Amino acid sequence: MLPQEILRAKRDGQALSAEAIERFVAGIADERIGDGQIGAFAMAVYLNGMNDDEAVALTMAIRDSGEVIDWRELGLHGPVIDKHSTGGVGDVVSLILGPWIAACGAHVPMISGRGLGHTGGTMDKLEAIPGYDVAPDNATFRRLVQDVGVAIIGQTGNLATADKRLYAVRDVTATVESIPLIVASILGKKLACGLDALVMDVKVGSGAFMPTPEASRALAEAIVNVADGAGTPTTALLTDMNQVLARSAGNALEVREAVALLTGQQRGGRLLDVTRALATEMLVAGGLAADRDAAIARLDDALSTGDAAERFERMVAGLGGPANVLADIEHVLPHAPMTQTVTSDRPGYVQAIDTRALGMAVVELGGGRLTAGASIDHAVGLSHVAEIGDAIDGERPLAVIHARSENDAQRAARQVRAAFTLGESPVSPPTLIRDVLRSARVGGNA
Known part of the structure; x- marks a missing residue:
């Protein structure tokens, strides 16, 4: 099927076959399809949407447009699990969550991004640590995921290669806000990491990426449905972003706060509560805990014994940062x-x-x-x-x-x-966890 015929069908509101979508995405990846046709495709999807089958096919085609990591040859002793956030202010969850989950027996190959607009980026936060390499070679990445249990890095050049071109064109054609395209972009990269389960943190409120609570919910539902259709058990939490999540906002400041929570110097607060909620869902989805009570007990033990903090320090050292980052955090960070x-x-x-x-x-x-x-x-x-x-x-x-x-x-x-x-009058803070949506593969919605 010629690219222009695929464009014609989508322009006219027709559903595309999985084969047509695969051919088009393959053409994006190997540059047989130009930016003009990519823009026409993005606009047709933006205006006419996609049904569930199309959205699953697009996501899987983007996933398969580059390397799909296979962890089986490493003989890992736990599930491969990851988390993704739609972005917020003071959202330093990943730096706590990855090591915390690793300390509970999971393997976390976390591919993160830079700041976008008003939202902070995990890569930018980690680069506040002198020497930290967000773009290591593949051997280093795989070794850390195997031995330490966690490696938080930036997107490699071989993952979901079609997404880079598609996103760049969306950015200049006013088609960024299309839910099927957002979902395919997020999940295409995440599922290329060979995950056994995924947990999404979809923000709601004045600092969220999506403009309304209804749009945030629609995105969360689409992510759960599409990931489930692609074979990956996925849970989405709708969490409040009507105020700064941490007590700070800014790269080095947020790293300090993450370390303070990992080491027990700072206790409680919204940041820790959201991280614990996400971690709980990850342990259950990955089969590391029979239920949420068991997951919380395991997480609290990993935090109180210092195992989670140790995993963070080993990850930092393994990616070129200082070996004594926990004890020397005030001197290390700018x-x-x-x-x-x-x-x-x-x-x-x-x-x-x-x-x-x-x-x-x-x-x-x-x-x-x-x-x-x-x-x-x-x-x-x-x-x-x-x-x-x-x-x-x-x-x-x-x-x-x-x-x-x-x-x-x-x-x-x-x-x-x-x-x-x-x-003049006191008010109650907004509900932190608005809702939890679970795919059928992790026990149905709650």
């Missing part, structure tokens, strides 16, 4: 040259937060990219960020800014103040 405490003009209780605005404040401080390929200042960001329901007065600031200059700090202070809505 510090901004100045800090400024942001206070409110009047006392009150935090009623609401424009989380996206806080994320953009970090970007403008230099902690994210305003243009593609721009360098990042890993030291800057926000710490001690107030939460919804907090009482703000002379003792409790809205946040502490870590900046490169006085002018940067003053601009960020104005942005931070504008992002917070205060009122």
Whole structure:
């Protein structure tokens, strides 16, 4: 079937066969199909959507357009499990979750990305650690997944090769927001890692990637259905992003917080609660715990004994970072040259937060990219960020800014103040875990 006939059929709202989709995606990967035809395909899908069979076929075609990792030859002693987040502000879950799950007997080959817009990127956070190599050779990656149980790296050139071209064209043709294309992009890369199970963290709220709660739910449902159709048991958690997830936002600041939680220096909080919820689902889906109570007990043991923290340190050292990162974290990570405490003009209780605005404040401080390929200042960001329901007065600031200059700090202070809505009465924080959607392969929806 000629590419133009595939485009004609999708343009006219017809369902494409799996064979037609496979041929088209193969043409994207080997460059037989040009950017114009890729753009036409993306727009046809954006306007007409895809049914479940088409979405599964597209995802599997993208998965198979590059290397699909096969772990069987390594004789791993536990399941291969991963997690993916749709992105947020102060979302440093991966740095805690990967080692924590590894300490419970799983193997976690986590392929992560860079920051996008107002959301932070796991690769950018890890590059705040001197020497950490986010692009190791394949042998190093496989050895760490086998021996340490976890390796968090960037996408390799051989995985889901068609997705790189398709995403680049979507980015300049106003077709990024298509759910079938989003799902195929996410799952194509993840399933190429040879997973036994996957858990998704789909954000909801003012700092989420999807614009509305309804859109977030639709994405979560599509991911679960398509992954299930592709043969991978998948669970999606809808989690709140109406406020910064951690107590900080900014690359080195978030790494410090992750290490503090792994080592027990910091206890509790929304970041740990979300990470534990995701980890619980991962252990159950991977068959490492009979039920959620057993999973929580196993996780708490791995954290309290220090095994999870040790896995993090071994991963960092194995990827070129310092061997003593846990003990020396304050000396290892960069510090901004100045800090400024942001206070409110009047006392009150935090009623609401424009989380996206806080994320953009970090970007403008230099902690994210305003243009593609721009360098990042890993030291800057926000710490001690107030939460919804907090009482703000002379003792409790809205946040502490870590900046490169006085002018940067003053601009960020104005942005931070504008992002917070205060009122006279206390309010309850939003529900952290909105819902859990499970494919039939992991016991049905709950």
